[in-house]
Amino acid sequence: MKPFVIPFFLPQQGCPHRCLYCNQHRSGGRRAEPLSPPAVTRGLETGLNSPRRRPEAPVEAAFFGGTFTALPRERQAALLGACAPFLESGRLQGVRLSTRPDALSDEEIAFLGR
Secondary structure, three states: OOOEEEEEEEEOOOOOOOOOOHHHHHHHHOOOOOOOHHHHHHHHHHHOOOOOOOOOOOOOEEEEEHHHHHHHHHHHHHHHHHHHHHHHHHHOOOEEEOOOOOHOHHHHHHHHHH
């Protein structure tokens, strides 16, 4: 069954590059405020209560638009920490994220697996 995805956007955050095909500051026209853990909690509550969500569908949080694994480790932990109570209670079945392959190491994979 297709999951119900609750998206969170981190435009260009974590990425040290400004590639022509992916420069979100240029295409979006403004810089976004950094996403906070309380905003993630609010977004998850809103998404879980959405009338578009089918009760039988698995629910995933998704961090898009940036290079999540290039964010400072403390920031990654804070954002993922906001998801933890939802994962532990079973209200959230997974977390997905956008990243660059060159920002993904064995150490990073081990951190994300915790």
